[in-house]
Amino acid sequence: MAPLAAQETDDALAGGDAERGAELFQECSGCHQIGPGATNRIGPHLNEIFDRQAGSISGYAYSKSMQRMGDDGLVWAYRNLDAYLENPRALVSRTRMSYRGMEDATDRSDVLAFLRAYSAKPSDIPESPPTASDAGHDLDPAILALDGDPEYGEYLSGECITCHSPQGADTGIPSITLWPEDDFVIALHAYKEQLRPHPAMQMVAARLSNEEIAALAAYFASLTPD
Structure with missing residues (x-):
C-alpha cells in the first residue's frame, strides 16, 4: 500500500467519538x-502524532522499516494513521508493532479522534470555519446574556492557547483573539452540542459550563494582538 499524501482530505473520516x-x-x-x-515505552509516545514524519522521535529505536518509510516521506496524516491502525x-x-490491527472503521475513527486531541495542527481533518454568525442559531438568549469574567477566562485559557495563539497569529489554526463575544x-x-464537526473541540467544549464559556469569550475579546 502506497503512503497517502499528508494534505489529502477525506471528510468521511472526520466524525469520530473521542470519548469512546x-x-x-x-x-x-x-x-x-x-x-x-x-x-x-515499548512504543513511542503519541503526542503530536498527526502530521509527524514516521520514525522521527529522537531517542526511540524504530525498526529499519519504519525509519525507511519515514525517510521515503511517510507522514502520519489522518488517512495514513487509519490505514496503519487497520x-x-x-x-x-x-x-515491530505486534498489534494485528483494528478492523472496525468506527473504532479506528474514534481512536483517531482521541489521538487528535493531543496534536496541535493536523492538516487533513476538516475544521469548521473559524467564525460563527448569530444568524440562525437557537441558543438560549439567557446564555448569550451572561456577563463573562475575563480574569477567570484568562485562568481557563491554558488549554485554548496550546493551539490558538493569544497574539492573534493564524498558523494553520484559526485565531480566536478579538472574536465578538456572542x-x-x-x-x-455549537461544538458542545456537536453541531460543528471537530472531535477535539467537541471534547473541550463538553467540559465547559455556560459561565466558563462566557468567561473565555470575554477574555479573548479583550486581548490585543501583536
Whole structure:
C-alpha cells in the first residue's frame, strides 16, 4: 500500500467519538503513552502524532522499516494513521508493532479522534470555519446574556492557547483573539452540542459550563494582538 499524501482530505473520516476513543485506547496503552508527561515505552509516545514524519522521535529505536518509510516521506496524516491502525504490516511491512490491527472503521475513527486531541495542527481533518454568525442559531438568549469574567477566562485559557495563539497569529489554526463575544459563545456551544464537526473541540467544549464559556469569550475579546 502506497503512503497517502499528508494534505489529502477525506471528510468521511472526520466524525469520530473521542470519548469512546479514549476507552478503546486502553488496548494500546500497554505500549504507548499519550498526554502530559508521556514518554516512550515499548512504543513511542503519541503526542503530536498527526502530521509527524514516521520514525522521527529522537531517542526511540524504530525498526529499519519504519525509519525507511519515514525517510521515503511517510507522514502520519489522518488517512495514513487509519490505514496503519487497520493493518500495520500492510503499510509498514516489517514494523515491530505486534498489534494485528483494528478492523472496525468506527473504532479506528474514534481512536483517531482521541489521538487528535493531543496534536496541535493536523492538516487533513476538516475544521469548521473559524467564525460563527448569530444568524440562525437557537441558543438560549439567557446564555448569550451572561456577563463573562475575563480574569477567570484568562485562568481557563491554558488549554485554548496550546493551539490558538493569544497574539492573534493564524498558523494553520484559526485565531480566536478579538472574536465578538456572542460569536465565540455561539461557536463553543455549537461544538458542545456537536453541531460543528471537530472531535477535539467537541471534547473541550463538553467540559465547559455556560459561565466558563462566557468567561473565555470575554477574555479573548479583550486581548490585543501583536
